[in-house]
Amino acid sequence: MASSFNVESADGYERLMGRWSKRLAPGFIDFAGLADGESILDVGCGTGSLTFTLAERPGLKSISAIDFSPVFVEAANRRNADPRITIQEADACALPFEDQSFDRALSLLVLHFVPDAGKAVAEMRRVVRPGGTVAAAVWDHYGGMSGMRMMWDTVAMIDANARAMRHRYCFQPMMRPGEMKASFAANGLVDVEETSLTIRMEYDSFDDYWAPIAAGEGPLGKYVAGLDAYTRTRVDTAVREAYEAGEPDGARSFASVAWACRGRVPG
Numbered sequence: 001m002a003s004s005f006n007v008e009s010a011d012g013y014e015r016l017m018g019r020w021s022k023r024l025a026p027g028f029i030d031f032a033g034l035a036d037g038e039s040i041l042d043v044g045c046g047t048g049s050l051t052f053t054l055a056e057r058p059g060l061k062s063i064s065a066i067d068f069s070p071v072f073v074e075a076a077n078r079r080n081a082d083p084r085i086t087i088q089e090a091d092a093c094a095l096p097f098e099d100q101s102f103d104r105a106l107s108l109l110v111l112h113f114v115p116d117a118g119k120a121v122a123e124m125r126r127v128v129r130p131g132g133t134v135a136a137a138v139w140d141h142y143g144g145m146s147g148m149r150m151m152w153d154t155v156a157m158i159d160a161n162a163r164a165m166r167h168r169y170c171f172q173p174m175m176r177p178g179e180m181k182a183s184f185a186a187n188g189l190v191d192v193e194e195t196s197l198t199i200r201m202e203y204d205s206f207d208d209y210w211a212p213i214a215a216g217e218g219p220l221g222k223y224v225a226g227l228d229a230y231t232r233t234r235v236d237t238a239v240r241e242a243y244e245a246g247e248p249d250g251a252r253s254f255a256s257v258a259w260a261c262r263g264r265v266p267g
Contacts, residue, residue, distance in 0.1 A: 010047050010075035016212035016221070021049035021109055023199045024137065024258060028108055029053060031195065031260050032135035037061050038103035043092050043124055043136075044068070044110025048076040054106075055082045064102070066090035092120040100129040107136040109258070111180070117173035122187045130267025134189055136180065137197060137260040142170040144257025147201050151213070151220060154242045158234050165223055180261040189263030197260050202253045206243045209252065210236075 028050070034040070036059030045051045045065035054063050065087045067073050073089045080087060090096050092107070092114050105124035111117040124134045139145055152166040174180040181194040203209040212218070214236070216225040227235060243252060 010071055012212050012215050012217040013072070014047060015208075016217040017109070018047050018049055020199060020201050020256065021046065022053065024197060025050045025053040025108060027197045027199070028106070028135070028137050028258075028260060031137075031197065032104065032106050032262055033133060034060065034104070039101070040064070041095075041097070041102045041105040041124070041127060042066070043095070043105055043107040043120065044113075045076055045087060046072050046109075048079055048087070050106060050108040051076065051085060051087065052079065052082075055085060060084065062086075064088075064097070066092070066095065068092065093123055095123045095127050097127045099126055101127045102132065103129060104133045104135070106134075109138060111136050111174045112138040112141075112172040114173065118183045118187060121183050121189075125187055125189055125263075125265055128265045130265050132265050133262055134184065134265065135260070135262035136174070137258045138172075138174045138180065140196065140257045140259050141172060141175055144196070144198075144255075144259075147203075147209070147252075147254030147256065148220075150242050150254075151239055154238050155220070155223070155235055158238055159227075159231055162223060165219065169219055175259065177259075180259055184261055184263040188266065190266045192261065192263040194259065194261045197258045199256050200253050201256050202251065204251055206240050206249050209243055210239060 034057055038060055039062045040054055040060060042051045042065040045067045051063055051065045054060060063085045068091060070089050073087055076087045093116055105128050111120055114120045128134055152169055155162045156166045181192050184192045213221040213224055216222060224235060
């Protein structure tokens with residue numbers, strides 16, 4: 001099942017979002033829980049933000065990771081030097097593992113890009129043993145991503161074609177309050193808990209903030225790459241003005257919130 005996230009390059013993704021996934025990963029792991037001797041599955045590993053943070057726990061038995069993008073899988077495998085880690089290309093909605101293969105299945109910042117996110121939750125539940133944990137986190141694009149909303153709102157005021165894209169961005173799967181919790185329960189998980197996790201996205205300059213998008217990374221980057229020269233100039237100028245907000249170019253910090261949910265496989 002295709003992902004709705006477009007990838008131009010692993011390095012570009014790192015600048016756009018990977019560096020913030022790394023910052024979110026420790027808090028997500030604390031929420032999901034871990035125990036020595038466990039086998040963990042990372043669903044939608046990207047370039048390895050969660051995978052390699054998990055590997056910092058020496059007591060884990062094994063870490064299996066999958067991603068739909070061959071670009072990400074190749075980049076993560078190049079980084080990997082831990083014999084406990086295996087990384088392969090696979091579909092979150094058709095996991096290539098036997099039932100009850102893992103103690104926990106975790107998914108960091110992925111489910112909102114899966115068109116049938118509920119099916120991915122069901123697959124995570126299937127491959128986790130009775131008593132094991134399924135946990136996931138997604139960005140709160142509508143209410144919790146101040147830096148990214150600033151871009152979308154600015155662009156939507158310039159180009160009416162961007163308004164439908166902004167709507168899709170704000171209301172991707174699992175992003176409404178309680179939506180992920182309801183999906184976990186509907187797919188047979190029990191003791192389901194939902195919370196929010198907050199980090200800050202900190203940029204050195206406007207170029208640090210805008211360059212990955214200007215290069216075509218992510219949903220907004222794909223849109224920007226398709227603009228005509230006149231509209232592109234207007235967009236570049238307006239987003240810069242929004243970023244600077246009347247002050248000289250330089251460092252800026254934006255609060256960024258993710259929804260997080262965990263549940264237990266019964267039995």
